[in-house]
Amino acid sequence: MKRAITVVLTLVACALQGTAPASASAPAPTSASIPAPPGLTSADVSFTGFGGLTLHGTVLAPAKAARPVPGVVLVTGSGAGVPREHLLTEATEFARRGVAVLIYDKRSAGYSDFRRSYSELAVDALGAVGALRARPGVDPAKVGLWGLSEGGWVAPLAASRSADVAFVIVVGGNAMPPIRQQVWNEESALRRAGVSGSLIEHGKRNFARLGADAGLFAEAFFDAEGVLERVRQPLLGVWGGRDLQTPPEDNPPLFARALRRGGNTRYTFRFFAGADHAAHTTPDGGVTRGEALAPGYADLVGTWVHDATSGRPPVADAATPSKQDHASAEISPSPWWASGWMQLVAFALFVVAFTAYPLVALVRRLRGRTVRPVSRWARLLAGAGLTSALGLFVYIFYLMAAGRTPDPGPVLGGRPLPWLVLQTLAVAAVAAGIATAVAWRRAAATVPAGERVRLGLLVTAGVVFVPWAVYWGLLIP
Incomplete structure (x- = not known):
């Protein structure tokens, strides 16, 4: 069952994104040697990561140093095969x-988009630490991670x-689970478009749970x-005031609490x-990343590392x-009654029951058999x-496929027009369900056995x- 859910959601997600599922065995891309910027040296290195995979990198270092210098390995953000040049400015x-x-x-x-292991990435990072510690001119006791x-x-x-x-340096880092950070990220994009209410607080959050x-x-x-x-180890945390992907106010207290507990x-x-x-300058409040680092950021890192x-x-x-x-919202795993299994069962019931009713009527009409409906509400x-x-x-x-730039459609009172339409349909379905049940009960004695099965389903x-629509926010303002 879980595999079925995974296959269905993966194919739909990939179709909407216009991509195929990423290959877990795709080879890591390699980069050409990076020329040494003025005043620095550049040297290519290779090291072994998780599973014996050979990874390739470049070490930039001061050209003239009187003594061995501290070192830092830069660990990039999400994405498969991100090239080293992505962090060349830093x-x-x-x-x-x-x-x-x-x-x-x-x-x-x-x-890939659907498979990653922080534990495996940590092994890669430690392999890089070992490679940097072995470099001439680097003090092996002073190598940290960023x-x-x-x-x-x-x-x-x-x-x-x-x-x-x-030592450890984190930039735009999270002391919260990835699902909480990602939902806040997606919610932020919708809120900037004027959206509020049940689409965010129920629809988006519960969809993230379903994906998990x-x-x-x-x-x-x-x-x-x-x-x-x-x-x-000593830890430096850096956040941008216009970080739109990671909650810059919620995370620092979580970092402090966890570190102090230890x-x-x-x-x-x-x-x-x-x-x-990423602590870069931004021309538009965090939506677009500028090439330059925030003023004073590089000085902070250099001074802090040396100290x-x-x-x-x-x-x-x-x-x-x-x-x-x-604020970001804590998100727990789905309760059993809202799990992926139960969602699949409910959805299958809807498809079968809601489709079977008009299909049976169509087949009867084609065969020249007509049965007076118990209630016109059943069709609705x-x-x-x-x-x-x-x-x-x-x-x-x-x-979800739109990422950080969603277009939810026209927004009325905090609710996008498509969401309002779905909510209206949900209310109509509930009202029609009540009317159908009442009509069926009144006419129960005259309803043929086959029709009772059809109506019962x-x-x-x-x-x-009803509870399904409440859970997803369709019946909540």
Whole structure:
């Protein structure tokens, strides 16, 4: 059953996105050597990651250093096979602050939209740490990890497993499960379009749960706080004030709480007003990423790394977090009655019951047999119930496929017009179900046995439809 849910949702999601499911065995792309920026050296390296996969990277380092320098491995955000050049700006600026920096091509083998493992990515990151520690001119006792976005889950996990990691830096990082962060991300896009109410608070959130149930949301409930409790190294957290992907106000207190529970007070939190998710400048409030780093960000990293690796670690140094437009919501796994299994059963019932009623009537008419309907309301129940059930999943799939730039349609009172139509159909289906049940009961003695089965299936679907529609927000303002 779970496999069936997964296959159906995967195919529909891929159709809406216009893509095929990503291959878990696709080879990682390789990059040409990166020329050394002025004042720096550039050297290509290779190392072994999870499963024996060979990964390739480049080390940028100060050209003239009187003594071995600290080092940092940059762990990028989500996406399969992200090339090392994606973090070239960060690598160049950090290296100019006296730090050797390793950037590498992210794996695509074993990583796709629907399958990823932070544990495996952590093994890759530790392989990179080992490669950087072995480089001439790098102090092996002063090599740490920097993680952006998804890397903000991976870097602390790697650090919690190895004393070879001297420090941790997270940028746009999360101390919350990925499902909570992602739902906040998608909600933010809809709220910017003027949407509020049940589509966000029920439709989107429960759809994310369903995806996790079906195995389409990899690492959905990853225990980020549990990992941070095991981190003993100094940690620098950086967030942009216009981060539209990660809640910049909710996360720092979660980081502090988890680190303190583990006895670690060696952390620094800093916030850059006007910067985006990656602490880059942004021309439009976080929607578009500029090429340059936020002013002062690279200086902060350089100074902090030198201090943290020279016997001057921070002590619970946290500035006031940036304000975010709305709070994120904790999201738990689906209860049994709303699980993927139960959703599939309910949906199958709707399709069979709501489709069977008009089909039986059509077959009878073609055969020249007519049976007076118990109630005209039954037709409305079948039509409105099926349309609203199918329409809900199609509409939410459409919004999901749009990513950070959804077009929900015209918005009236916080509700998109397509959502209002679906809600109207749901209300009509409920009203028609009640009227059909009443009419059936009044005429029960005169209804033929075959018609009783047909009506019984339809009314049963109508009864199940009510709590289902409430759960998905179709019957909630």
